[in-house]
Amino acid sequence: MAEPLGELAVVLVSGGMDSCVAAALAARSHRLAFLHLDYGQRTEARERKAFHDLADHFGAEARMVADTDHLRRIGGSSLTDPGIPVPEADLASTAIPSSYVPFRNANILSMAVSWAEALGARPVFIGAVEEDSSGYPDCRAAFFNAFGEVIRLGTRPGSGIRIETPLIRMRKSEIIRTGIELGAPLHLTWSCYQAEDVACGRCDSCALRLRGFREAGVVDPLPYAGGPAA
Amino acid sequence: MAEPLGELAVVLVSGGMDSCVAAALAARSHRLAFLHLDYGQRTEARERKAFHDLADHFGAEARMVADTDHLRRIGGSSLTDPGIPVPEADLASTAIPSSYVPFRNANILSMAVSWAEALGARPVFIGAVEEDSSGYPDCRAAFFNAFGEVIRLGTRPGSGIRIETPLIRMRKSEIIRTGIELGAPLHLTWSCYQAEDVACGRCDSCALRLRGFREAGVVDPLPYAGGPAA
Numbered sequence: 001m002a003e004p005l006g007e008l009a010v011v012l013v014s015g016g017m018d019s020c021v022a023a024a025l026a027a028r029s030h031r032l033a034f035l036h037l038d039y040g041q042r043t044e045a046r047e048r049k050a051f052h053d054l055a056d057h058f059g060a061e062a063r064m065v066a067d068t069d070h071l072r073r074i075g076g077s078s079l080t081d082p083g084i085p086v087p088e089a090d091l092a093s094t095a096i097p098s099s100y101v102p103f104r105n106a107n108i109l110s111m112a113v114s115w116a117e118a119l120g121a122r123p124v125f126i127g128a129v130e131e132d133s134s135g136y137p138d139c140r141a142a143f144f145n146a147f148g149e150v151i152r153l154g155t156r157p158g159s160g161i162r163i164e165t166p167l168i169r170m171r172k173s174e175i176i177r178t179g180i181e182l183g184a185p186l187h188l189t190w191s192c193y194q195a196e197d198v199a200c201g202r203c204d205s206c207a208l209r210l211r212g213f214r215e216a217g218v219v220d221p222l223p224y225a226g227g228p229a230a
Numbered sequence: 231m232a233e234p235l236g237e238l239a240v241v242l243v244s245g246g247m248d249s250c251v252a253a254a255l256a257a258r259s260h261r262l263a264f265l266h267l268d269y270g271q272r273t274e275a276r277e278r279k280a281f282h283d284l285a286d287h288f289g290a291e292a293r294m295v296a297d298t299d300h301l302r303r304i305g306g307s308s309l310t311d312p313g314i315p316v317p318e319a320d321l322a323s324t325a326i327p328s329s330y331v332p333f334r335n336a337n338i339l340s341m342a343v344s345w346a347e348a349l350g351a352r353p354v355f356i357g358a359v360e361e362d363s364s365g366y367p368d369c370r371a372a373f374f375n376a377f378g379e380v381i382r383l384g385t386r387p388g389s390g391i392r393i394e395t396p397l398i399r400m401r402k403s404e405i406i407r408t409g410i411e412l413g414a415p416l417h418l419t420w421s422c423y424q425a426e427d428v429a430c431g432r433c434d435s436c437a438l439r440l441r442g443f444r445e446a447g448v449v450d451p452l453p454y455a456g457g458p459a460a
Contacts, residue, residue, distance in 0.1 A: 069297060070294070102385065107344060111300055118304045146379045150377050154336050155332065
């Protein structure tokens with residue numbers, strides 16, 4: 001790894017593959033502050049372990065887990081409401097799925113920007129990807145651009161805080177290849193929305209991940225229910 | 231009070247005077263859902279009491295107190311950090327005061343918009359005022375306008391969610407007169423940043439409130455340390 005430069009970056013790290021690769025990209029030229037949001041997702045315990053494993057791996061100099069219980073209580077999503085079953089994947093559908101947490105990324109970015117301003121960090125890295133946004137309106141480049149204007153107007157003059165979405169136009173397979181080129185620890189990540197020990201292989205998030213590994217021609221290092229994922 | 235119309239409004243209610251008047255304005259033509267944020271402010275217990283008193287008064291059909299502990303932990307503010315003294319007022323200063331919580335209003339609005347989308351509410355009322363923003367960059371009309379664009383791009387198509395800032399251009403004295411005209415229960419509100427039983431009369435928030443009552447030619451119904459506030 002190259003000698004990190006002086007500028008501090010906040011990196012949003014869910015514990016999934018995209019945030020791992022975003023962290024690897026940030027680490028090339030920044031010191032790192034890792035932020036994880038617990039909004040009551042079913043698999044939070046496993047995601048939090050992945051977050052800490054990644055923070056250790058990358059040598060993050062600051063880390064914070066923010067408990068955003070209000071997002072769970074606002075509900076309306078199968079990610080947080082045990083009463084709503086996690087649907088099996090339908091990657092051809094363009095409807096907004098029930099795993100949608102309304103306006104989630106605005107909440108996440110607002111927290112990250114508050115922390116960045118308090119720390120004196122400038123870039124805020126988020127591993128958002130339009131391709132796998134599954135119709136979430138707050139995963140699109142236009143949303144992040146508009147949020148940049150809110151940051152410019154809503155933080156101290158000269159804060160210089162900006163959103164970096166290095167994966168926004170990538171396909172999952174490109175993200176995987178980028179991660180492998182950078183030596184990103186994909187084996188430490190977790191993606192499944194359903195299970196915490198062995199990935200289910202059937203939820204949206206598993207389906208996107210597995211399709212990405214297939215397209216990249218690489219075997220996913222994680223265990224899956226029903227055997228190897230190749 | 232006129233018969234409320236069908237549209238549901240989320241109202242951000244800190245428990246202070248401005249949010250009380252914003253609620254009174256919303257109540258003229260909306261059903262009400264009241265949202266209060268606990269971000270670890272020193273006087274939260276008193277503000278929360280004011281919130282519930284106001285929700286009872288206005289007959290809010292939904293209420294939520296969101297614990298946003300991450301804003302306390304992000305720190306950097308005398309509002310939340312007991313190690314930083316609350317400064318005495320200097321209303322002539324244009325510097326950003328130490329009571330600043332970085333990017334606070336973006337966090338608050340994001341939560342309110344998530345809740346609005348889950349409830350099917352459309353307007354989100356916030357009693358922000360440019361005059362008493364004390365240099366907070368996220369209290370200005372331009373900030374709220376930019377946030378409106380983020381909402382348009384980041385919520386479900388057709389959500390129709392919008393920010394309403396009916397007090398943004400008002401002076402404190404106008405807010406007080408408006409509240410009195412509408413029969414708003416100003417005696418149930420709390421503004422002091424410092425104390426929870428008898429208002430200190432010396433912090434920024436007390437100073438702005440007292441100046442407003444003086445300019446409006448009305449006596450503040452709250453008790454103040456050192457005697458009547460007239």
